[in-house]
Amino acid sequence: MLGFGTLTKKVFGTPNDRKIKATRPIIDKINALEPEFEALSDEGLKDKTTELSDRAKGGESLDDLLPEAFANCREAAKRALGLRAFDVQLMGGIFLHQGNISEMKTGEGKTLVATLPAYLNALTGKGVHIVTVNDYLAKRDAEWMGKVYGALGLTTGVIYPQQPEAEKRDAYRCDVTYATNNELGFDYLRDNMKSSLDEMAQRGHGFAIVDEVDSILIDEARTPLIISGPSQDRSELYVSVDRLIPDLVDDHFTIDEKTRNVTFTDEGNEWLEEQLKSRGLLPEEQNLYDPESTTIVHHVNQGLRAHKLFTRDKDYIVRDGDVVLIDEFTGRMMPGRRLSDGLHQAIEAKEGCNIQPENITLASVTFQNYFRLYEKLSGMTGTAVTEAAEFAEIYGLGVVEVPTNQPIARVDEDDAVYRTTAEKYDAVVETIREANTKGQPLLVGTTSIEKSELLSEMLTEAGIVHNVLNARQHEKEAQIIADAGKFGAVTIATNMAGRGTDIKLGGNVDFKIMEAIEADPEADPEEIRSRIEAEHAEDEKKVKEAGGLFVLATERHESRRIDNQLRGRSGRQGDPGRSAFFLSLEDDLMRIFGSERLDKVLSKLGMKEGEAIVHPWVNKSLERAQAKVEARNFDIRKQLLKYDDVMNEQRKVVFKQRLDIMKAEDLSAIVRDMRNEVIDDLVETYIPPKSYADQWDGEGLHAAAQEHLGIDVPVTDWVAEEGVDDEEITERLEKASDEFMAKKAAAFGPENMRSIEKQVLLQTIDTKWREHLLTLEHLRSVVGFRGYAQRDPLNEYKTEGFQLFEGMLDSLRTDVTKTLAQVRPLSEEEQAQMMAQMQQQRQMLDQQTEAATAGAAPNPEAAAEGFDENDPSTWGNPGRNAPCPCGSGKKFKHCHGRLQ
């Protein structure tokens, strides 16, 4: 019987059906244009691009241009790749252009789909970014689809790790740029650490098409991108905080062993405030709950955790003066691993070890916030519906299911559950043997490199010839995939065989042709081509008769999507195929999340050794377990985003200001405004409003003017004058400092002065912003501990985060004014010294950034590594006026530089 819901869907159509129907007239238009575009010459296609682009720039809407643009792009792909986009692909492209997520089943040709909206949107002249999950795909797609854009007269770029700066900038200036989410995010962060516009790599964020959108915007969204570097030495602080901890008594704090958190009681807080003040760790006028106290409170918390929650020889050991962590699951030492947020340093202080500098965040952004920078965002995936709610909530993206071109012919079997891992693997090997005997190609999915190798050993023992695709076999990836669909092939893979792994039944014909040409370079390539194509058709037929590709998975992943992706390597473009999951009660997912009920039911059903239970109920129960994990992860991400939103708003303000400063020719007005605000503040401090003249502190103001503005003016005389008020004094100070700065500008030359102002502004913003990031991190870890249990930590974080931000802007003004008041032309000697220092710093930062980008912990010693004062080839490019790296004490130009 049909439920009421199903019935109404049948009568009115689902919202998805309606969206699909709405594209029909557009697709008809594109199809009707086909003969007209077929008739165009190759040049004609490019001319069409120029025409469409002119019309777009002239104000015609992209929606109006869509049919012609899609028709042109389809024609170009036909000529360049021999692929004619199917109607469902056009449909997927329309949804992308409209800023949706197009859900298209695995193997439906999403790579080609992306070219349609990318081309249309690139007509505006703003670059389009196509985001892939890994570097291999970015490169593959840029090369593959680059032919289509080339035929249309557009340029294609690709971004990759450690790319030379100039090349990277060019790639971003292409019409369409392929890149991974990691590279895009890091480039954005790095750009906002640059000091001039032409050093910036990216040129804005117009339209992005995120391929495999759920993996990028959902799986990876939990880990923020971070560029870090070492901070200043704060060992003294750790030691002073550490001395305080043993004096705490039991009713000062509570400990929660489960969450590994500590909280101070009201009494504890009172005691702490007093102690911190008496030890000079907290200014007298400051309260423990002031936002300014965040950092010290954070360190006290970490000190307390170090003492009460971390036990020597259980959680860590002390070896050669280092604190080395112990893995709680394996009991092994983890040298080199460090606890974050100053906790490791707190333990070092507790053990009297050397305190190593902590790494601080120089810049950070979550993928969620990076992608929200784009004016228009869209995505593609094989499997989004499981996360539709999250896409709508966080990114405002709708998900539309696009029908498949051909009905899916793959048979997905119910899971087979065994009692033990050993029984499972026995069954896996047996099943592989059966399929292999009839020649059906197999892709066997495993969850780790170790497991893939273990299974490989078993197959070798069983005498089954096979290939292994895992990170160790990275180099041979393309070849292994090209062979995986051949008659009788067995390929064991980790989840490297996921998105983008395009396994062709009978093998990859292009590879076969290439091989044949290489084997016989004398022969006519065209002849080889037609011969191999004919042979390949036979191979393909044979494999189809054997049942197509069989995907056999040996474990379920935490996320349903990853499982579906693995299944989707089979049954592409309507091909026959089969998929099955073999599991055991000892699998991680079953142990951790499989409900006890499952266990009971299975034993009731009476599992016998070596026998599997296959029942749809088991599948449902497992999916529920997976859904639970997904829901938990979703909550974590939402929480992360809420906290990150606070920083995100501030980051946007700061990055925008930076950009404005970089763009500005002349910042003297801004700098003067800052100076005047500082003067207002000074006058207000020393000559309080509505106060009597005898309360005025002329001497204080005199000293402050000297310190902050660099001017020595007779303030004490001024305040003694008859009829002089605060306004008058403010004006005199403004005038005096204007004159002082004007003289300075004349000494430097106006042009130099403008550039000094710019550099000082940028550098001060950067320093302040970094300090602020650190304080925000600390704030985040302390809001939860605050004694006010009834307050919402997130709200606390928002309010205090805002106050800290305002405080940062205030101190920014003061610092810029002070620094500019102090700058003076340098002697040649000083200049040389400074240049050398700056260069060293820059090199160090670059190296650290690279290290952080590569995912490795930045190693402060790395900068010195490789440098050898006896070997000029290790010196890089020393400045001509810098001290010679050989250590002679002479300038480079007068020493080794002379040799060049």
Ligand SMILES: Nc1ncnc2c1ncn2[C@@H]1O[C@H](COP(=O)(O)OP(=O)(O)OP(=O)(O)O)[C@@H](O)[C@H]1O
């Ligand atoms: N219009 C077309 N006509 C014929 N073949 C096509 C067409 N579009 C794509 N294909 C082929 O379909 C295969 C799958 O393409 P692609 O790898 O882009 O799929 P996908 O949707 O990205 O799959 P997955 O996400 O599972 O990797 C490729 O071999 C491609 O050449």
